[in-house]
Amino acid sequence: MIDLDAFSPETRRLIAAGAVAGVYGLFCGGIALRETLRRRAARREVQALSQGAGEPVLVAYASQTGFAEELANATAKALSDAGAPVTLRELGAVTAPDLTGRALFVVSTTGEGDAPDPARAFIRDVMKDGADLSALRYGVLALGDSSYAHVCAFGRSLDAWLAHSGAAPLFDRVEVDDGDPGALRHWQGQLSLLTGVTDAPDWSRPAYGRWTLAERRLLNPGGPGGEAWHIRLTPPDPSVGDGAAWQAGDILEIGPRNDPALPHREYSIASLPSDGGVELIVRLTARADGQPGLGSGWLCQAAAVGGLIDARVRVNRGFHAPDPIRPLILIGSGTGLAGLRAHLKARAALGAHRNWLVFGERTSAHDFFHRAEIQGWKAAGVLERLDLAFSRDQTERTYVQHRLRAAAEVLRQWVTDGAAIYVCGSLEGMSRDVHAALVEVLGTETVERLTDEGLYRRDVY
Template sequence: MTPTRLIAAACVAGLWLLLCLWAWRRARRQETQQARALQALDAPVPVDTLLVAYATQTGYAESLAEQTADSLRAGGLTVRVAALDQLDVARLAAYRRMLFVASTYGEGDPPDAAAAFSDQMLPAGPGEAARCAPALAGAQYAVLALGDSEYANFCGFGHRLDEWLHAQGAVPLFDLVEVDNGDPAALRHWQHHLGLLAGRSDLPDWQAPAYQPWRLASRKRLNPDSQGGPCYLLTLTPPADVDSTWQAGDIAEVGPRREAGGPLHAHREYSIASLPEDGAIQLLVRQMRGADGALGLGSGWLTHIARPGDPIDLRVRVNRNFHAPADGRPLILVGNGTGLAGLRALIKARRAAGHRRNWLVFGERNAAHDWFCGDEIAAWQRDGTLERVDAVFSRDQAERRYVQHHLREQADAVRAWAGDGAAIYVCGSLQGMAGGVDVALQDILGDARLQAMQRDGRYRRDVY
């Protein structure tokens, strides 16, 4: 072999050895990082630590988990972030609150790295289930499910994880959020819930909505002399050059300002109370004030600062999970306060479609002051759009009564409607009402039946 070839061979061998050394050191570094991560997970969990877990195929879920953790830390929360493959039921049981960012790979499969955890999610046999108490009883959770609607089993792994957590006794902090191909509107909805968890209404949007300049056409107070905060019906008209469409159940994302012409702040979400055929978006907005008396950012902008004729930055977000049933199945609509907005749009859609078997259960404070849209609802009952209307006013008797109490009292009727194929739609406050209604429906219908209705799209919620 010539000297030139010897030198070339030596160079190749040297490069190969360097590559082997680099690969070995990289593997050792990854092993060390994983060992440290596991050690951190096995360390005692400080009280109120919130776990953010992710299952990723490409790294996208991990980056969203880190953004989620950063948003929560901005609100002063203590957060741990971990990959799902580092976790098991025993580690999860150490946390009282957990958020999961879960990708779906292919036709409903977990990401490769989460396959081992997925194996833990296999249902227990009847005998085993009877012997074992739920491992996560008392814990709270939420799931951000990432997927691609081109696949039949859209967000399949996220839904399986959600159902498994519920079966383990955990209670949803809020409903699962589906993200189709990184949809920024769905991610903003997730951020909305993070803001509520963190107690921060000023968390910046990860990606600001592309607003359109709507106009505040009118604003009418619905509850003069009410014990509660002022509630207004707002009418907003679209720009002349925009063909705005939406469906009952969709959401208006509004960019609030502290003064007319001032800078935009993080978006606020409001259920749309009207249909495109009405020619305008209508919102029901309660004016909120902090402990110091300061106006809430979103409600203050819409109910006090903005004047009729002023531009309102607005974008419609599709909310497929709360669209009206396509067929004429019976519909039970349950809500309180400004949650009537989403239910009002659904009733309008059912009326337009000629679907008349609708039962409204609505709760507020006093019949004399808080029967929002009462004349309209009475007219719908007279013309047969609403087969049944039950209003529950919590302050009109010595003992407080809410919509969940009324549902329990009407348990036989709820079971009869559900037996006829009814869907149940709930809109309103997450704290108190939505949780109370969920527990009542579990007791009335049974947990397994209610979960089956949720899987079949017959139990839907728009709660905030």
């Protein structure tokens, strides 16, 4: 036992700093070990898929929130189980020489017709005029949501480009509207024709767990932009409950029980497993007829506190944390704070304090969600920098993109220092303007490099 009182105050501070550094090192080592084990398991799975006789089938996926990746994995497993060797690859890692033989593309569309961010390299480097794909036979599974005007837009444009470049379709494009099980069965049917295996079980979404609505709290009484609610859900048994493990960046998928026809709704998780439950920030929306939205209305009004909610955690690797040694710039507005909050909680636990939060909402008086927590992080040094943009607190509207432009020199320096940039929130109302500001400040080449390296990531909706 060391008697710290025997040392000078300066020595005691050095000992304390060394202890903190040691704990931080253990945290970082634990994360690195977990990631190494995950990658080894993934490599083993890929190697197993590649076994088999005959020409390999390329299964390429482009996913924004993880669902396309899930379906690509299921597609690859179905082919492998039938004896076909498979190459499973993210679309951004596919090159022109890969596009021969047979290929299946599982691609989502984000927002109003955009391709997922990980597909940018493929679009820029491979989808060019004059490509000769006459040696390719292909199929496309296009994921989308008909509540948006340009449903399945990226899948449709990919299909059109493949055909225009001379590739031969194995079958007509299959479109999946909001996880429609009938469309997924049709895709499975096409796989059966390819493999000759007709007795594979139907796919379905993994079963929802029964979570308890433990807390519901209005975050912005009197806010001019509509109600935003803090929602807390706990699994039946936090230690072994279904879906009780997640990390910052993951998504909670909820099946609202007030309308069985609605497949699911997705929300960015704002908490860590160590908090004992999943926390969300949910905006109560209204439909065209003035009635509450089916998903938000269920969570914010209809479901009883203490009642059960059908939910499951879905892994969203596209928004998982960067190396904790990297500086992290977190940008969001409104309920987009949810995904950023989880990352800040994780960084605080790791002692990673090179963090910059840029957050915007309507008014400081009503809409500064989790004000005390954020100000506490700033006071404790978890946040090295905090920029706030409350658009209606002054005559001229000010948004997060304006804060980024005003801090252009600082932004460029953070990126030079290796910072990752994570954006969470509305695609139409915020993300596009933030992207334009980043391009203006950093340049197109830098933004594309950050995207290719996985250092510019978005969880937008």
